[in-house]
Amino acid sequence: MPRPTEKTITFTIDGREVEAIEGAMLVDAARGGDIEIPVFCYEPKLGAPVGACRMCLVEIEGIPKLQTACSTPVRDGMVVNTGTERVKGAQQSVVEFLLVNHPLDCPVCDKGGECPLQDISFGWGRGNSRFIEPKRHFVKPLALSPLIAIDRERCILCYRGVRFSQEIAEDHQLVLLERGASTFVATFDGHPYVAPFSGNIVELCPVGALTSRAYRFRARPWDIEGSGSICSLCPAQCNVTFTVRDERVLRVLSRDHDGVDDGWLCDKGRFAYQATHSDERLTTPLVRDGEQLRPATWERALAVAAGISRHAGSAAALIGGETSNEEALLLSRLMRDGLDSYDIDSRSGGVLPLELLRSLANPALQATVPDLEFANTVLLLDADPVDDAPILDLRIRKGARRREMQVLVASGRPTALDARAAEAVRHAPGSGANIACALDAALSGDTQRSATLARDGGADPEAVVRLANLLREAGEDIVIVWGERLTDGPSGAAAAQALLRIADQLGLASRDGAGLLELSRGTNGRGLREVGALPNSAPGFGEPQREGRGWNEIATAAAAGQVTALWLLGSDPARDASNGEPWAKALASAGLVIAHASTLSPELGAHANVVFPAEAGAEREGTVTSPDGRIQRLRPAIGHGGQVMPTAAVIAAIADAVGFEPGFSTGSKATEAVAEAVGFYAGLTSDEIGGRGIRWQERDAASALPAGTAGETAAPPAAAASPNGSLRLGTYRSIWASPEVEISPALKFLSRSATVEISPEDAERIGIGNGQRVELGSNGSQLEAVAQLRSDVPEGSIFIESGLTSVGLSATEGELVEVTAK
Amino acid sequence: MADLRDEDVIAVQRGPKAGVARGTYRAFGETLRGLKTTLARVAEKPLTIQYPEEKTPVFPRFRGRHKLHKFEDSGLEKCVGCSLCAAACPADCIRVVAAENDPEDRVSAGERYAAVYEINMSRCIFCGYCEVACPFDAITMGHDYELSDLNRSDLIFTKEMLLAEPLERTPLRTEDE
Numbered sequence: 001m002p003r004p005t006e007k008t009i010t011f012t013i014d015g016r017e018v019e020a021i022e023g024a025m026l027v028d029a030a031r032g033g034d035i036e037i038p039v040f041c042y043e044p045k046l047g048a049p050v051g052a053c054r055m056c057l058v059e060i061e062g063i064p065k066l067q068t069a070c071s072t073p074v075r076d077g078m079v080v081n082t083g084t085e086r087v088k089g090a091q092q093s094v095v096e097f098l099l100v101n102h103p104l105d106c107p108v109c110d111k112g113g114e115c116p117l118q119d120i121s122f123g124w125g126r127g128n129s130r131f132i133e134p135k136r137h138f139v140k141p142l143a144l145s146p147l148i149a150i151d152r153e154r155c156i157l158c159y160r161g162v163r164f165s166q167e168i169a170e171d172h173q174l175v176l177l178e179r180g181a182s183t184f185v186a187t188f189d190g191h192p193y194v195a196p197f198s199g200n201i202v203e204l205c206p207v208g209a210l211t212s213r214a215y216r217f218r219a220r221p222w223d224i225e226g227s228g229s230i231c232s233l234c235p236a237q238c239n240v241t242f243t244v245r246d247e248r249v250l251r252v253l254s255r256d257h258d259g260v261d262d263g264w265l266c267d268k269g270r271f272a273y274q275a276t277h278s279d280e281r282l283t284t285p286l287v288r289d290g291e292q293l294r295p296a297t298w299e300r301a302l303a304v305a306a307g308i309s310r311h312a313g314s315a316a317a318l319i320g321g322e323t324s325n326e327e328a329l330l331l332s333r334l335m336r337d338g339l340d341s342y343d344i345d346s347r348s349g350g351v352l353p354l355e356l357l358r359s360l361a362n363p364a365l366q367a368t369v370p371d372l373e374f375a376n377t378v379l380l381l382d383a384d385p386v387d388d389a390p391i392l393d394l395r396i397r398k399g400a401r402r403r404e405m406q407v408l409v410a411s412g413r414p415t416a417l418d419a420r421a422a423e424a425v426r427h428a429p430g431s432g433a434n435i436a437c438a439l440d441a442a443l444s445g446d447t448q449r450s451a452t453l454a455r456d457g458g459a460d461p462e463a464v465v466r467l468a469n470l471l472r473e474a475g476e477d478i479v480i481v482w483g484e485r486l487t488d489g490p491s492g493a494a495a496a497q498a499l500l501r502i503a504d505q506l507g508l509a510s511r512d513g514a515g516l517l518e519l520s521r522g523t524n525g526r527g528l529r530e531v532g533a534l535p536n537s538a539p540g541f542g543e544p545q546r547e548g549r550g551w552n553e554i555a556t557a558a559a560a561g562q563v564t565a566l567w568l569l570g571s572d573p574a575r576d577a578s579n580g581e582p583w584a585k586a587l588a589s590a591g592l593v594i595a596h597a598s599t600l601s602p603e604l605g606a607h608a609n610v611v612f613p614a615e616a617g618a619e620r621e622g623t624v625t626s627p628d629g630r631i632q633r634l635r636p637a638i639g640h641g642g643q644v645m646p647t648a649a650v651i652a653a654i655a656d657a658v659g660f661e662p663g664f665s666t667g668s669k670a671t672e673a674v675a676e677a678v679g680f681y682a683g684l685t686s687d688e689i690g691g692r693g694i695r696w697q698e699r700d701a702a703s704a705l706p707a708g709t710a711g712e713t714a715a716p717p718a719a720a721a722s723p724n725g726s727l728r729l730g731t732y733r734s735i736w737a738s739p740e741v742e743i744s745p746a747l748k749f750l751s752r753s754a755t756v757e758i759s760p761e762d763a764e765r766i767g768i769g770n771g772q773r774v775e776l777g778s779n780g781s782q783l784e785a786v787a788q789l790r791s792d793v794p795e796g797s798i799f800i801e802s803g804l805t806s807v808g809l810s811a812t813e814g815e816l817v818e819v820t821a822k
Numbered sequence: 823m824a825d826l827r828d829e830d831v832i833a834v835q836r837g838p839k840a841g842v843a844r845g846t847y848r849a850f851g852e853t854l855r856g857l858k859t860t861l862a863r864v865a866e867k868p869l870t871i872q873y874p875e876e877k878t879p880v881f882p883r884f885r886g887r888h889k890l891h892k893f894e895d896s897g898l899e900k901c902v903g904c905s906l907c908a909a910a911c912p913a914d915c916i917r918v919v920a921a922e923n924d925p926e927d928r929v930s931a932g933e934r935y936a937a938v939y940e941i942n943m944s945r946c947i948f949c950g951y952c953e954v955a956c957p958f959d960a961i962t963m964g965h966d967y968e969l970s971d972l973n974r975s976d977l978i979f980t981k982e983m984l985l986a987e988p989l990e991r992t993p994l995r996t997e998d999e
Contacts, residue, residue, distance in 0.1 A: 107904035107957050108932040141933065217920040217934045220905040 003374050003513070009076040014083055025049060026069035026080060027056055035082055038091065038120045040098075040206045041158035042070035045263050047167050047402060052159045053098070055120065057090045058082045066090050088124075095125035101136045101181060102207070103153045111208030113221040117156065136181050141211075144185075145192040146749045147271060148202060148210055152184040155209035161185055161201035168264070170397055171195040185209070194750075196390050196735060199270035203253060212251065214271055214746040219245045227637035228255050228691055230624060231269040232322050232523050232617045233740060236389035237626040238265055239692075242273065242618045242637035249273045249618045249638060257692060259370060259630065262398070266390035267747070268735050274744035276616035276641065281598050281743060283642025286611040293605060298643065302650070304610040305594050306657035308339065311565035315592075316343035316554045319533045320570030321522010323647075324622030324634060326670035328524075328533040329677055330651050330662055331569055338660030342548030343563060345535050346528035348521065348576060349488030351550035356496045357529060358541045358708025360516065363697035365503055367479040367515030368628045373399040374513055376475030377406040379467075381499070382432030383483030384415035387734050388519040389627065392481070393417065406474055408467055410435050410459075411483075412730050413757075413799050414792040423467050426794045428458025428720035429730025430814025432486040433495035435459055437716060440498040442468035443505045456719035458728070458796070471506060477513035478506050484520045488813065491717030497710050518627055521576075521733075527625030530678055539677035541706055558586035565592040569647070570614060574603035576803060581781050594654075596647055599739040613644045621646065623671055623689060625696075632693035633686060679704035723796035726816035727762060729778070730799040737803030754785040757799040758819070763789050766819055773822040776800065778811035784822065879995040880965050885948045886992065887966035888941055890984040891959065899929055899985070900960035903936030907952035907961055915945035916952060939981035943969050965992040 007022040013033045020029035027037045028044070040053035049071040056069040061079040066087065069080075081087060099121065106112040138152040157176065162185060165174035173187045173195060187193050202212045226241040231252070238261035243251035252273050256263035275281060285301030286293040296304075308315055317335050319328050328346065335341045345351070359365075372378055372395045385393040393416060399405035400420050409421040412429035427435045434457025441450035442465050450468070451461035471478060480502065486495050499516065508514040520526055532539035535548035549557055555573070557563040559582065566587065572595070573583040587593055587607035595604050598614040618637040625631050640646070652665035664673040668686045675684035682701040688694060696702055721728060734752060742751045756774060768774055770789040775782055776798075785800060793799065798819060811817050840848065871878060880886070891900045903920030921937035929935040950963050966988045971977050 105932070107906065108902050108934045112904065113909070217903070217922050220909065220918075222909045223905060223918075 009074065011074050011076065011078040011080065013080045020074050022076070023073045026058060026067075026072050026074050029074040030069065030080070030082065037069045037082055038124050039070055040116060040120070040156060041160060043160055043204060045168075046160060046163045046204075050159055050163070053156065054094050055091065055098075055124075057087060057094070059084055059087050091124040092126040095121050096129055096131070098156045099125070099129060100131050101153065102156065103135065105154075109151075109154065109208035110211045110216060111154075111205075115208060116206040138184065143192070143213065144187075144210065145194050145198055147199060147213055147267060147746055148193065149213050149216060150185065151209050151211070154207045155185060156207055157183055158206055160204040160206065161210055164197075164201050164204055165193070165195070167401065168394060168397070169195055169197040169200075170401075171197075174201070196266050196268075196386060197264060197394065199267045200254075200264050203265075212271075214274060215243075215251045218250045219243070224250065226253070227618075227635065229618065229620075229635045229637055230632045230693075231265070232620065232624065232634060233268055233272060233738065234266075234389050234735065235321075235520050235523055235525060235627050236261065236391040237523065237624060237630075237632055238269055238391055239632070240265065240269065244618075244637050247638050249276050255691075259368065259695075260626065260632075260693070261391045262373075262395055264391055264394050266735060267750075268390070268738070268741060271746045272738070272740040272744050273616075273618060274746055275598065275740040276618055276638075278743040278745070281616070281641075282600065282611065282613040283644055284613060285643070286600075286608075288609045293600070293608065293611060296610075298645065301610050301612065302653050302657060305612075305650075305654045307592055308565050308567070308594065308654070309658040311341075311592055312339045312658075313341060314563055315339050315341040315565040315567065316549065316558065316563045317341075317345075317567040317569060318551065318554065318571040318573055319344065319346040319528055320568070320572070320576070320596075321346070321520070321525055321528070322570050323522075323524060323528060323533070324620065324624055325524065325527045325531045325631075325674045325678075326622040326664075326666070327569065327648050327651065328528050329531045329539060329674050330648055330655075330665065330670070331567070332531070332533055332539075333662050334651060334655045334658075334660055335567070336545065338655055338658055338662075342544070342546045343535060343554050343557070344533055344548055345551040345554065346522065346525070346533040347484070348551045348573070349484060350490070350492050350552060351534070351536055352487055352492055352496055353711050354536050354541060354543070355708045355711040356493060356500070357534075357537060358706050359500055359710060360496060360518070360708070361530070361541065361705060362509065362708065363629075363702050363705065364509040365500075365515050366629055366697050367481075367508075367513075367517040368695070369395060369517075369626075371477070371479050371513050371515065372396050372481070372517070373405070374403065375399065375405055375477040375479040377408060377471065377478045379408040379471065379478065379480045380411060380415060380417060381436060381480055381482040382411050382486040383481050383519045384411060384413065384417075384732070385481065385519065386416040387732060388483055388521075390735050392519070396420075396481075406470065408470055408474075410439070410464075410467060412797065413732050414790070418792065423463065423470055425459050425463045425467055427454075428728050428814060429797050429799065430485075430489065430728075430812070431457035431459075431717070431720040432483075433457075433489075433491035433498070433717040434720065435464065436482075436486060436495045436498035436502065438464045439468055439471075440501045440505070443472065443502060453716065456717070458720045458794075476511055478508060479514060479517055480508070481517045481519060484518060484525060485813070491714075493711075493714035494717050497714055500710055520627060524624040526627055526629065527623070527631070530625060530681070531674060532677070539674075540679040540681070540704070541708075542679070552582075555582045555586040558590050561589060564590060566590045566594070568593065568595040568597075568604075568608075569651075570596050572597060572601050572604060575601045596650070597739075599743060601739075612647070612650050613642065615640065615644055615647055619644065619646075621666060622648070623674065623686075626693070628695060629697050630693040630695045631681070631684065631689055633689050633691075679706075720814055721816050723816065726818055727758075728797045729776075729811050729813060729815055729817045730797050731802040731813050732799050733803040734801060737801055752801055752804060754783065754804055755788045755801055756785040756819070757788050757790045757793050759793040759795045759797070760789050760791055761795045762798070762819075763787060766821065768819075768821045775820050775822050776817045777820070778815065778817040781811070874968075877993055879993040880967070881995050884965050884967075885950045885963040887943070887964045887969055887988060888946075888952065888979070888984055889962050889964045889988065890939065890981065891962065892985065893931070896931070898931050899935060900931075900958045901936045901939060901956075901981075902930050902932045902958060902960075903934050903939070904957065906955045906957060910951040910955035912949060912951065913945045913947045915942040916940070917942075936981060939984065941979045941984065942977065943979055944974055944977040964988055965994060967992060 018033035
């Protein structure tokens with residue numbers, strides 16, 4: 001869908017001729033003339049204005065009554081007055097009315113000092129009140145949820161929070177109850193307002209009615225400093241401001257960036273900062289002493305880690321998703337050039353051929369995040385944004401709600417956007433490749449092949465054809481959002497080729513607003529690939545000196561004794577992979593395991609030889625690359641807690657100890673080294689990235705990306721296993737499955753235990769009920785979990801949550817498991 | 823060094839030399855006039871105050887060491903930890919860290935109280951803005967001015983010190999003084 005064209009008109013405000021965009025609301029248009037019209041309820045991010053608070057009344061010539069500037073679009077030649085006695089009188093009266101029931105407990109209110117109601121009362125109010133009757137009273141404060149406190153007395157009924165819940169997050173939980181002066185915000189039946197994006201209502205509330213319980217009474221605006229950075233907890237890489245007081249992060253606020261997050265944050269991004277100051281966080285290096293890991297000095301820990309020089313040629317590095325471009329480049333240099341080891345990987349799903357990686361990185365094929373809002377159609381291929389990159393879920397909902405964008409879904413596990421979808425195709429878990437190939441065949445008119453592939457993938461062949469037809473008629477701009485899991489396993493190459501062919505058939509490369517958008521598993525999945533944290537690629541997708549082993553081969557090689565040292569840079573393979581069991585074996589057989597972690601999982605605790613404390617998000621420095629290629633800067637907001645050292649400095653110290661000189665470690669020099677190593681980042685500096693980041697596809701250096709080919713056609717993906725009494729295993733990772741959530745006091749209530757989602761039909765057949773403990777078995781490995789019945793899970797499949805310490809099954813996605821009641 | 827040219831030299835203009843009478847007056851008369859002041863004070867009692875045994879009384883509005891107050895009836899602290907004093911303070915010497923009251927064991931009357939309340943007396947300029955800013959009259963300026971100490975860190979007054987009644991060391995000026 002083409003972006004709306006903007007026409008400029010001229011209107012008069014307070015005697016001044018001002019240019020504005022036609023159709024803009026008067027409040028926004030007035031700002032062009034440097035005139036501020038006070039508002040409470042108006043918030044363009046929330047969609048159409050409601051005119052609830054009446055604060056923005058202005059006089060428009062030709063209209064007898066005062067009009068709300070927030071809901072009156074500006075027109076050419078309009079004459080507006082905001083300073084007449086009539087307008088002033090109205091503003092003063094509105095403030096007086098709003099304050100009739102407001103308790104004015106500013107000294108104890110958390111909003112005090114940054115409160116629009118204070119500012120507007122001061123600027124536009126009459127300064128005193130004629131109201132002497134008793135005010136309305138409510139019990140206060142109440143817990144709206146474990147994260148949010150509500151003080152209903154302070155509420156001015158602006159609808160912002162309710163509108164967010166109803167129209168942005170679409171969780172439909174918050175409502176206004178009762179009528180008149182007794183109106184208050186609550187959930188309908190009084191249940192806690194728990195939702196992935198609930199924290200945003202705290203930032204939206206223009207008074208102190210909705211406040212964060214984690215930030216309750218922590219600081220005043222004059223006690224704190226804001227420090228802009230990037231949230232490094234998921235690939236969305238939302239822009240945030242850390243609120244810092246006395247070297248402690250107390251709060252995370254959104255730093256509105258239309259190209260990234262549209263001004264929203266998920267609750268994990270907003271509250272998981274608490275992990276930084278948690279007692280459970282590791283802040284000293286640990287060194288193995290017999291059975292136990294014990295705190296040690298840095299000298300000793302670095303000496304143990306430097307022992308990796310004895311494993312030169314047989315060391316492997318697994319680079320976790322949160323690693324920055326600089327750290328990944330530094331470690332891969334050390335491994336390749338210093339330790340003669342080429343087993344480096346950052347993709348846990350398997351190795352994709354270099355040619356395909358290059359083709360998928362083609363700038364012409366790349367959709368941007370705002371494209372999700374303006375496209376005609378968005379297709380989700382084996383991706384669920386609410387878990388993979390939560391903030392993009394809101395972006396897709398926005399497009400669907402405001403621009404009637406069509407949403408199509410093809411996934412194994414039911415997604416949060418199914419209800420919004422024109423067509424939702426379910427396939428067997430792990431068979432995304434089949435559906436991509438089937439869709440490609442259907443688009444090219446080969447219905448016979450499409451049907452076979454769809455059936456192999458456990459999907460309804462007719463639904464795939466319907467999906468293809470919808471895509472064909474979808475209009476010009478189509479964005480395909482695909483999850484990294486689509487290219488997992490042996491059929492990954494086939495899936496990637498199918499994706500490229502689908503993009504080719506739909507002509508995505510030729511349109512600006514269309515393209516592919518990958519949701520990687522790790523925060524910096526894209527950046528890690530681009531700086532060459534792969535076994536088969538040099539930085540910038542160049543030809544590698546020598547190919548190494550991929551993620552899963554490293555596990556096998558370690559168990560077989562071919563890989564003797566493992567360097568886990570922010571990765572915990574036994575935890576990150578659903579099939580933790582092979583990794584537990586690999587860790588046990590490796591001679592040296594170096595880990596960087598902020599918490600200890602049981603596997604690391606049992607097998608790591610040295611554990612370096614990882615940096616927290618607010619302490620980090622470096623660059624990361626978002627799924628649409630935007631390079632953004634992580635900037636330190638606080639100093640390092642405890643004895644924590646910058647990860648890059650640790651790697652550099654070990655490099656020094658093994659006698660390798662990488663030429664850079666931290667700071668802008670490291671960023672320059674990345675720009676030098678990656679051809680299409682050439683010339684990039686910290687200054688150019690700045691506070692808003694820059695997409696490398698938009699720079700001249702983008703042409704340095706080596707052109708890719710589709711390569712040889714890969715073998716078609718294998719058919720999904722037929723359940724035949726057993727169940728197909730699917731995995732998912734919810735946003736709450738992370739160590740940060742587990743150790744943040746505010747979020748602890750959301751931390752996950754091993755659950756298995758099962759369809760009611762299967763549950764009945766096996767004889768288990770909701771909440772019952774079940775045992776999953778496969779090839780002799782067992783896992784206990786709690787059954788959760790979910791009606792939209794397709795029959796024959798189950799989904800277990802990965803990313804938990806307690807998951808240790810040897811089966812991978814798509815394989816069969818036995819489920820028995822416990 | 824540059825040459826001193828004629829135009830750079832300014833000659834000092836002197837008056838005529840004093841005569842004998844004027845010279846004598848200068849030598850004795852002026853001296854006597856000065857001695858008159860000195861001799862006039864000889865009869866007076868000394869004004870020296872034997873500090874620290876004796877102290878100068880201060881005016882009622884004298885701004886000395888701060889005091890934090892409690893409600894007399896309930897014994898709860900008046901301070902709710904709103905930090906307005908810290909915002910008003912031009913010397914940035916007040917630090918407030920608020921916390922939430924436990925309804926079972928209240929510290930202050932409202933929802934919040936000051937868990938930490940510190941004034942760095944070595945920075946304070948005794949302007950009294952904190953007193954003006956306080957919405958609950960929880961902090962006032964007392965009369966105590968004897969605040970010197972041997973250690974800078976001892977000059978950071980904690981909430982307990984500010985809540986405690988200071989030693990009544992400073993006499994207040996009476997009406998007619």
